[in-house]
Amino acid sequence: VALAWLLAQHESIVPIPGTTKVHRLEENAGALDLELAPQDLHELTEASGRIDLSGDRYPEHMQRWIDR
Incomplete structure (x- = not known):
């Protein structure tokens, strides 16, 4: 159900379950x-x-790469 809900949110959302x-x-x-x-x-x-x-x-060292 959670994955179906995520898929219904927007076509650009791609759940990646493991x-x-x-x-x-x-x-x-x-x-x-x-x-x-x-x-x-x-x-x-x-x-x-x-x-x-x-x-x-994300960990602090990865924050600088967000929204680039």
């Missing part, structure tokens, strides 16, 4: 076939907005 298990790869690929209803998308977006994030996304 796994070492074939069954998880197949499960992740299932997101391509899952079409979320508008209400589901709305609820997931609202829920994601309530998650507190903290800290930098």
Whole structure:
């Protein structure tokens, strides 16, 4: 569901899930076939907005390469 939600956000967003298990790869690929209803998308977006994030996304030595 999380991957399907990400795919529905914008065509330029490309989730890159990682796994070492074939069954998880197949499960992740299932997101391509899952079409979320508008209400589901709305609820997931609202829920994601309530998650507190903290800290930098990248290590300090990599920050200078962002938005170049």
